[in-house]
Amino acid sequence: DDPVTGGQEVLVLQSETAGFNLPTKYYVSNPALIVFNELTTVVAGDFVYHPLVIATTWKNNMKGAISFTFDDGYRGAFEHGAAELEAAGLKGTFFVFTDTAEIYDGELAGSNLVHENRNKDHEIGSHTPNHSNLGLLTAAGDIDSLTNVLSSSVEVVNAWFDQKTLSLSIPFGSFRYETLEAISSYFLSARSSQHGFNLATPYDFYALKSWPVLSTASPAFVSNLVTQAEKYGYYLPLMYHDMTDEPFNEDSLIYTYSSDLFRETVQWVSEREVWVDTQEQICKYILARNALKIEQINMDDSEAQPGQFSFVVSTDLPDSISDVEVTLLIRLPDSWDADSITLEIGDSLFQAEVLSDKQGGYFLLNSNPGKGTEVRVFQALLAGTEVEEKIHRPGNMSLLAFPNPFTLETFLTIEGEVNSQMQLMLLDIHGRLVKDFTLQGRSSISLGGENLTPGLYMILLLDGGIPAATLKLVAQ
Numbered sequence: 001d002d003p004v005t006g007g008q009e010v011l012v013l014q015s016e017t018a019g020f021n022l023p024t025k026y027y028v029s030n031p032a033l034i035v036f037n038e039l040t041t042v043v044a045g046d047f048v049y050h051p052l053v054i055a056t057t058w059k060n061n062m063k064g065a066i067s068f069t070f071d072d073g074y075r076g077a078f079e080h081g082a083a084e085l086e087a088a089g090l091k092g093t094f095f096v097f098t099d100t101a102e103i104y105d106g107e108l109a110g111s112n113l114v115h116e117n118r119n120k121d122h123e124i125g126s127h128t129p130n131h132s133n134l135g136l137l138t139a140a141g142d143i144d145s146l147t148n149v150l151s152s153s154v155e156v157v158n159a160w161f162d163q164k165t166l167s168l169s170i171p172f173g174s175f176r177y178e179t180l181e182a183i184s185s186y187f188l189s190a191r192s193s194q195h196g197f198n199l200a201t202p203y204d205f206y207a208l209k210s211w212p213v214l215s216t217a218s219p220a221f222v223s224n225l226v227t228q229a230e231k232y233g234y235y236l237p238l239m240y241h242d243m244t245d246e247p248f249n250e251d252s253l254i255y256t257y258s259s260d261l262f263r264e265t266v267q268w269v270s271e272r273e274v275w276v277d278t279q280e281q282i283c284k285y286i287l288a289r290n291a292l293k294i295e296q297i298n299m300d301d302s303e304a305q306p307g308q309f310s311f312v313v314s315t316d317l318p319d320s321i322s323d324v325e326v327t328l329l330i331r332l333p334d335s336w337d338a339d340s341i342t343l344e345i346g347d348s349l350f351q352a353e354v355l356s357d358k359q360g361g362y363f364l365l366n367s368n369p370g371k372g373t374e375v376r377v378f379q380a381l382l383a384g385t386e387v388e389e390k391i392h393r394p395g396n397m398s399l400l401a402f403p404n405p406f407t408l409e410t411f412l413t414i415e416g417e418v419n420s421q422m423q424l425m426l427l428d429i430h431g432r433l434v435k436d437f438t439l440q441g442r443s444s445i446s447l448g449g450e451n452l453t454p455g456l457y458m459i460l461l462l463d464g465g466i467p468a469a470t471l472k473l474v475a476q
Contacts, residue, residue: 052294052297052309052311052330052331053294053297053311053313053328053329053330053331054328054329055288055289055292055326055327055328055329056289056327056328056329056364057200057233057289058200058233058274058275058285058327059275059277059285059325059326059327059366060275060327060364060366060433061327061329061364062273062274062275062433063230063231063233063273063274064226064229064230064231064232064233064234064235064236064272064273064274064275065200065229065234065235065236065274065275065276065277065282066226066229066235066236066237066238066269066274066275066276067092067093067235067236067237067238067276067277067278067279067282068081068085068090068092068093068238068240068266068276069092069093069094069095069125069169069191069210069237069238069239069240069279070092070093070094070095070239070240070241070243071095071127071169071239071240071241072095072096072097072108072127072241072242072255073094073095073096073097073108073109073114073127074107074108074109074241074242074243075107075108075109075110075113076107076242076243076244076256076259077094077109077240077241077242077243078094078109078113078114078116078117079109079113079243080243080244080245080259080262081240081243081259081262082094082117082120082122084259084262084263084266085122085266086120087266088266088267088270089270089436090266090270090276090277091120091121091122091123091276091277091278091281092122092123092278093122093123093125093167093237093278093279093280094114094117094122094123094124094125095125095126095127095167095168095169096108096109096114096124096125096126096127096157097127097128097129097130097131098126098128098129098152098153098156098157098160099129099130107242111160114160114161115161118161118163122278123167123278123279123280123281124157124161124163124165125157125165125166125167125168125169125279125280126153126154126157126165126167126168126169126187127168127169127171128149128150128153128168128171129149129152129153129156130149131171131172132145132149132171133171133172134146134149134150134170134171134179134182134183135172135176135179137149137179138176138178138179138182139176143182146179146182147182147185150168150182150183150185150186150187151186153165153168153186154186154187164320165187166187166188166189166280166283166284166320167187167188167189167190167191167278167279167280167283168183168186168187168189168190168191169190169191169239170183170190170191170192170193172193173192173193173194180204180206180207183206184205184206187206188205188280188283188284188287188320188321189205189206189208189279189280189283190205190206190207190208191208191210191237191239191279192207192208192209192210193210193212193239194207194209194210195209195210195211195212196209196210196211197209197211197228197229197232197234197235197236198234198235198236198237199233199234199235200233200234200235200286201286201289201290202290203235205283208235208237208279209237210236210237210238210239211225211236211237211238211239212239213238213239213240213257214254214255214257215248215250215251215253215254215255215256215257215258216250216254217257218261219261219264219265219268222238222265223265223268223269225238226268226269226272226274227272229274230272230273230274235282235286237279240257240262241255241256241257242255242256242257243256243257243258243259243262244256244257244258244259245258245259245260270435271434271435271451281324284321284323284324285324285326287317287321288315288317288321288322288324288326288369289326291315291316291317292313292314292315292326292369293313293314293315293316293369294311294312294313295311295312295313295314296310296311296312296374297309297310297311298310298311307333307335307336307378307379308376308377308378308379309333309376309377310374310375310376310377311374311375312372312373312374312375313326313328313367313369313372313373313375314369314370314371314372314373315369315370315371316371322368322369322370322371323368324368325366325367325368326366326367326368326369327364327365327366328364328365328366328367328375329362329363329364330362330363330364330365330375330377331359331360331361331362332354332360332361332362332363332377332379334360336361336379337361338354338379339353339354339470340352340353340354341354341363341377341378341379342377342378343365343375343376343377343378344375344376344378345367345373345374345375345376346373346374352364352365353427353458353460353470355427396416397414397415397416397417397461397463397468397469398414398415398416398469399412399413399414399415399459399461399469399470399471400412400413400415400471401413401447401459401471401473404473404474405473405474405475405476406473406474406475406476407475407476408448409446409447409448410446410447410473411444411445411446411447412424412444412445412446412447412459412471413443413444414439414443414444414461414469415443416468416469418439418441418442418443419441419463420440420441421463422439422461422462422463422468423436423437423438423439423461423462424436424437424439424445424459424460424461424462425437425459425460425462426447426457426458426459426460426473427457427458427459427460428455428457428458434452434457447473452475453475454475454476455474455475456472456473456474457472457473457474457475458470458471458472458473459471459472459473
C-alpha cells in the first residue's frame with residue numbers, strides 16, 4: 001500500500017520492444033477500475049502456442065492484403081488500370097453499372113471490353129443499376145425500391161457475365177445498418193467509401209473500409225498506405241475511378257488518375273510482402289481460413305523412421321465460397337531433419353521445401369479444403385516403397401548462379417531440358433514469395449539485387465507446380 005494515499009500498488013509489465021514509456025508502478029485507490037489502453041498480451045513462463053496445422057492469415061503467408069478496385073466502370077479503368085495489373089500478373093475488381101442511360105455522362109466501358117477483362121479473371125462487381133443512394137432509400141422506408149435495386153443488379157450482372165456476383169461497391173459510400181442487412185441477402189461483401197483499413201479478422205464484410213485514390217494522390221502516399229497494411233496485417237482495398245495516359249486537369253477531374261503514376265504504385269506493391277487479389281478472392285479466403293477445421297490427426301508414427309503423419313482439413317462453407325485455396329502452415333516433428341518432405345493428397349504426390357523459424361521446421365501448402373481433404377506427410381522417400389513409385393519426378397535438373405554471393409546482379413542458369421510449364425520462384429528465408437519468373441523456354445535469367453535486403457534466399461524451380469531443383473542465394 002502507498003503510505004501516503006493508501007492506494008494499492010499495481011505492477012505494470014512492459015515490453016522494451018513495444019515502444020512503451022510507462023512507469024513500473026502505479027498507485028490507485030480502486031484497482032477494479034484500472035484500464036490498460038495499450039497492453040495486449042501477458043505471457044508467463046515458456047508457453048508457446050505450437051499447433052500442427054494452421055491457416056496463414058493471408059495467402060502464401062504474406063503480411064497483408066491489397067485489392068485494386070475501380071468504381072463506375074470507366075473505360076479508362078479497363079484500358080489502363082487493368083492493363084497495368086495484367087503486366088504485373090495481378091488482378092483487380094471493377095464495379096460497373098447496369099443502367100447508365102440517364103444518370104451518367106462519363107465514358108464508360110463497352111460490354112466487349114468488360115467481357116474481355118472478365119475472361120482474364122478480373123472480378124466484375126456491382127455498383128447497382130443506377131448509382132442509387134441506398135442509405136436514402138432506407139431512411140425513407142422505401143425497402144421495396146432498395147431490394148429491387150439490389151436484386152436486379154445481381155440478376156443483370158450474373159446474366160451479362162455468366163457468373164455469381166459476390167461483391168458490391170455501395171454508391172456514395174452512404175449506408176445505414178438496415179441497408180447493410182439488405183445487402184447481405186445478395187452479396188458476399190460490400191465496400192463503402194469510409195476511409196481506413198480492415199483488420200484481418202473479424203470485421204464487417206458488408207461495410208469494408210477503403211481508401212480513395214484521387215487525382216492529386218502521389219505514389220508515395222499510396223505506398224505509405226500499403227506499408228501500413230503490410231506492417232499491421234491489414235486488408236486494404238484501394239479505390240480508383242477513371243484513368244488516363246494523357247495530361248488532365250487534376251483540380252477539376254479529381255476522380256481521374258494518371259496511368260504513369262498507377263504503374264509506379266503497381267510495381268512498388270508487387271515487391272512488397274502483401275497479397276494482391278480481387279475483393280472476392282480475399283473475402284473468400286478470410287471466410288475459408290476462419291472456417292477451417294483440422295480433424296483426424298494421426299501422429300502415431302511421426303517420431304519413427306521413415307516418419308509420417310496425416311490429417312484432414314475441411315470447411316462447412318457453401319460451394320460458392322469454398323472454391324478458394326487456403327495456405328496451410330504445417331509444422332514438422334522436431335526429430336525430422338530434411339530439406340524437403342513428400343505430400344500425398346488424394347492420388348497425387350508432391351515434394352515441398354522445408355522452411356524453418358524459431359519454432360522449428362515447417363512447410364507451406366496451398367490446398368482447397370472443400371468438404372474434406374486428407375493430407376499425408378512423409379519424412380523421406382524410401383527406395384522401393386509405394387511412395388517413391390507414385391511420386392512424379394521431373395527430369396534431372398540443376399540450378400547455377402554466378403556470382404553467388406552477389407550485390408548488384410547474378411545470372412541464373414538452368415541445366416536440363418526446360419519446358420513451357422517451368423517457372424522460377426525467389427523465396428526469402430521465411431519461405432515467403434519475393435518474386436516469380438515465367439521462363440517461357442528460357443534456360444537463363446538475370447536477377448538484380450538492388451531491391452533485395454541482404455540475406456539468404458532460395459531459388460525454387462517448379463515443373464508444373466512440382467519442385468524440380470533448388471538453389472541457395474546470398475544477397476550482400
